[in-house]
Amino acid sequence: GAVVSQHPSWVICKSGTSVKIECRSLDFQATTMFWYRQFPKQSLMLMATSNEGSKATYEQGVEKDKFLINHASLTLSTLTVTSAHPEDSSFYICSAPKVYGYTFGSGTRLTVV
């Protein structure tokens, strides 16, 4: 139980375009969703925390106007990378708390060309 489905698993986009990543909680209600970014051979870095029906809380150094987070329902949270640039290329992962621990999506590999 407590599965988070993340889509797409990989995406290639042109510089200057926007990309939306979706995370859906399939069998539970996720009032909170954490969004992480992971560079190759590095650990997960928390970007922001979203709560259903309220504004996301961003970590220091993360541009909230560039990484738009929407958590409009208890089963869906989205991250939109706006005006993407090659330096935004990374692995993005969402995570939701469950009874014991946290469950993670399968990740989205974004490549900006």
Added chain:
Amino acid sequence: QKEVEQDPGPLSVPEGAIVSLNCTYSNSAFQYFMWYRQYSRKGPELLMYTYSSGNKEDGRFTAQVDKSSKYISLFIRDSQPSDSATYLCAMSSFSGGYNKLIFGAGTRLAVHP
């Protein structure tokens, strides 16, 4: 100083070996301790979840927490090639809501036949 320190490895062991993975932390407010396994280009998968000092066993995995020393460990018995992955320790404090996880750098493990 990072809140959570973890040797990134890589660690290479022969099949059947006992593997010991460790993390130290500096924040005494951490109360929940987790170990995640992450295969390449996948989301992390929860292996162990503990919230008290002592040992917790699940199959070939044993998690150990020593709050007095601020030290946690994960032991893998009879290691298999399929255990080859990156192992991330993670921890969080409690303040009445869902707190963000603080991750270690991750240790890359390779189990060779």
